[in-house]
Amino acid sequence: MSTTTRTPLVARMRGFxxxxxxxxxxxxxxxxxxxxxxxxxxxxxxxxMVDAAAQAMRDGHNQYAPGPGxxxxxxxxxxxxxxxxxxxxxxxxxxxxxxGATEALAATLLAVCDRDDEVLVxxxxxxxxxxxxxxxxxxxxxxxxxxxxxALDLDAFDAAITPRTRAVILNTPHNPTxxxxxxxxxxxxxxxxxxxxxxxxxxEVYEHLVFDGVHVPLASRPGMRERTVTISSxxxxxxxxxxxxxxxxxxxxxxSALRTTKQFLSFSGGTPLQHAVAVGLDAGDDVYDAVRxxxxxxxxxxxxxxxxxxxxxxxxAGGYFVTMDVRDLGHDDGEAFCRWAPEAxxxxxxxxxxxxxxxxxxxxxxxxxxxxxxxxxxxEGVERLLRARSHTSAGGRP
Numbered sequence: 293m294s295t296t297t298r299t300p301l302v303a304r305m306r307g308f309x310x311x312x313x314x315x316x317x318x319x320x321x322x323x324x325x326x327x328x329x330x331x332x333x334x335x336x337x338x339x340x341m342v343d344a345a346a347q348a349m350r351d352g353h354n355q356y357a358p359g360p361g362x363x364x365x366x367x368x369x370x371x372x373x374x375x376x377x378x379x380x381x382x383x384x385x386x387x388x389x390x391x392g393a394t395e396a397l398a399a400t401l402l403a404v405c406d407r408d409d410e411v412l413v414x415x416x417x418x419x420x421x422x423x424x425x426x427x428x429x430x431x432x433x434x435x436x437x438x439x440x441x442x443a444l445d446l447d448a449f450d451a452a453i454t455p456r457t458r459a460v461i462l463n464t465p466h467n468p469t470x471x472x473x474x475x476x477x478x479x480x481x482x483x484x485x486x487x488x489x490x491x492x493x494x495x496e497v498y499e500h501l502v503f504d505g506v507h508v509p510l511a512s513r514p515g516m517r518e519r520t521v522t523i524s525s526x527x528x529x530x531x532x533x534x535x536x537x538x539x540x541x542x543x544x545x546x547x548s549a550l551r552t553t554k555q556f557l558s559f560s561g562g563t564p565l566q567h568a569v570a571v572g573l574d575a576g577d578d579v580y581d582a583v584r585x586x587x588x589x590x591x592x593x594x595x596x597x598x599x600x601x602x603x604x605x606x607x608x609a610g611g612y613f614v615t616m617d618v619r620d621l622g623h624d625d626g627e628a629f630c631r632w633a634p635e636a637x638x639x640x641x642x643x644x645x646x647x648x649x650x651x652x653x654x655x656x657x658x659x660x661x662x663x664x665x666x667x668x669x670x671x672e673g674v675e676r677l678l679r680a681r682s683h684t685s686a687g688g689r690p
Contacts, residue, residue, distance in 0.1 A: 304426045311419055312646040316630060320640035326665075326673040329630070329640040331467070331612045333664040337532040337572070338579060344571040348564035357560040360551060361389025361539070368570035369539050376499075377509050379517065385544045388551055389566055391558045392536040393497050393525040398424045399554035400521045400540060401459070404491050405430040409458035414444065416647030416655070418467050418495070433457070439654040440606065442469035442615075446480050453484060459491040462510055465498040468647055468660040469615060470608020472505050475513075482513035491546070492520040497538075500529045500580050502610040503588040511541070518543050521550065526569040528612065528664075529583060535565045587612070587663070590670060594663040597674035612664045615644055619657045621680035626659045629680075639676040 299306070316329035336342065353362075360366065366383035373379045381387050390396040397420070405411060407429035413421050415434035425432045435449045462481065464473040473481075485492050492510055499507045511520040525538035540550055572579075591607065594614055598605045603620040618629045627643035634640045644658035645651035663670060 304429065305423075308423050308426070312642055316634070316640045316642050319631070319634040323634040323638065325634040325638045325640045326669055326676060327640045328661040328663070328665065328670075328673045329642045331662045331664060332533045333531040334666055334669065335531050337530045337535075337568075338575065340575070341530060341532065341568045341572045345564050345568035348567035353563045353567055355563065357389070357563040357566055359555050359560050360384075361387070361560070362563060362566045362570070365389055365537075365539075365566045365570040365573075368573040369541065372573045373522075373541055377512060379509065379511055379522075379541070381541045382544075386541060386547050388540045388542075388547055388554065389560075390538045390540060390554060391561065392527065393495060393523050393538040394420050394424070395536075395554065395557055396521075396523040396525075396538050396540040396550070397421070397461070397493060397495065398427070399550045399557060400491075400493050400523070400542075400546075401425065401428045401430065402553040402557075403549035404546070405458050408456065410454060410456045411458060412449065412452055412460045414461075414463060414466060415649070416442075416466075416468055416644055418463060419646065421461055421463075430458070431456070434649060437466065437469055437471055439658070440617075442466070442471045442606075444471070444473060444477055446477065449481065450484060453488050453490070457488060457490060459493055460485060461493045461495065463495040464510075465502055465507065465608075465610030467498070467611055468613045468642070468644060470606075470611045470613055472502055472507065472609040474505060475508050478508055478510050478513050482510060482516045485519060486515040490519070492516060494520060494522050496522060496524045497528050498611045499524055500584060501587050501612065503584065503591060504607075504609040507610070519546075521546055526572060529580070530569070530572045531583075531664075532565075532569075535562065535569070537562055537565050537569045590663040590665065590667065593667055594661060594670050594674065597671065598677070601674065601678040603678075612662050614661045614663055615658050616661060617657045618659055618680070621677065623680060624657055626655075626657050630659055633677075633680070637676045637679050639673050641677075 313330045320327035366387045370383040410431045410433050412433050494510045511517045511522045521542040527533035595607050605616045623629045630643045641659040
């Protein structure tokens with residue numbers, strides 16, 4: 293009788309362990325480090341949303357929500373899409389509420405992709421895309437954003453499309469680079485999607501955190517509304533990442549498809565939080581403007597602090613993150629630096645190499661820093677990062 297123990301994890305998921313974000317946060321906690329690694333804010337949601345959540349509980353909204361989401365939230369999402377993007381969606385047949393943006397992505401890919409279908413993603417690539425595609429059994433095809441400017445190579449995008457390509461995942465504003473795709477780039481992508489009959493899945497969770505330029509949804513481009521699943525969430529805009537309230541806007545056929553798979557992932561939940569997010573989405577322009585201004589100020593504080601310390605840092609157009617080159621700090625490997633810095637410097641970051649398959653010389657030294665933190669934490673993080681030079685000169689580099 294064989295004594296060999298079969299590993300319980302299926303082969304397609306064996307390359308996925310604890311996420312790099314969890315690893316760096318654990319190191320930050322273990323060493324009392326300033327955590328500029330994981331992208332979550334340190335402040336609470338607007339008081340009106342917290343009050344609305346509590347009131348919804350008191351009003352008895354504590355059981356399963358309808359599978360597509362509570363009607364007040366779906367209606368608020370429809371108003372939001374028309375108000376900010378001039379896109380009209382029927383809240384009953386074209387809007388679905390999910391447990392965060394990641395579930396919306398998973399439900400969509402499970403619905404539209406068969407095994408071995410190809411899906412284009414931008415690289416650097418948020419790790420959840422890779423994991424969900426592995427679960428689906430689809431083939432991930434990466435299209436590069438070229439460092440150091442992280443501009444999209446549209447010719448490479450075109451060349452990556454084959455007869456097996458089923459869908460495109462587009463993340464703008466982009467995590468981790470902060471790249472914001474403009475109308476001309478989106479129009480080229482739209483033309484390719486129409487030409488090749490591709491489904492577009494857009495991750496727009498940073499839509500209200502664009503500091504240079506404007507956010508343009510792919511669904512607004514010619515021929516795209518009928519083939520695009522637009523995904524967003526409340527977490528980044530309203531500083532409530534733990535609430536996990538996301539949504540997907542799509543034409544009826546795509547909505548029906550993703551609802552079919554979503555019902556077997558989580559069915560529904562977060563009912564009082566859904567009511568609270570509806571209140572947030574209907575907030576005045578001053579609330580959205582204040583969120584954008586706050587994070588623009590934090591971005592500039594982090595970038596300016598690093599530049600003043602002698603680092604060459606690109607100012608991202610949107611999102612939560614700044615990328616920097618640790619060679620400016622006397623180091624040459626971003627991942628080694630990130631594993632060393634929480635204990636040695638008291639600061640945590642995430643290596644950009646975690647977002648690429650094969651980190652070349654332009655990516656290997658890069659780290660990602662989150663600026664969705666209070667000014668005092670940003671200042672302390674910058675000060676601790678700049679200490680790396682003194683550790684290097686003393687022979688204390690990783």
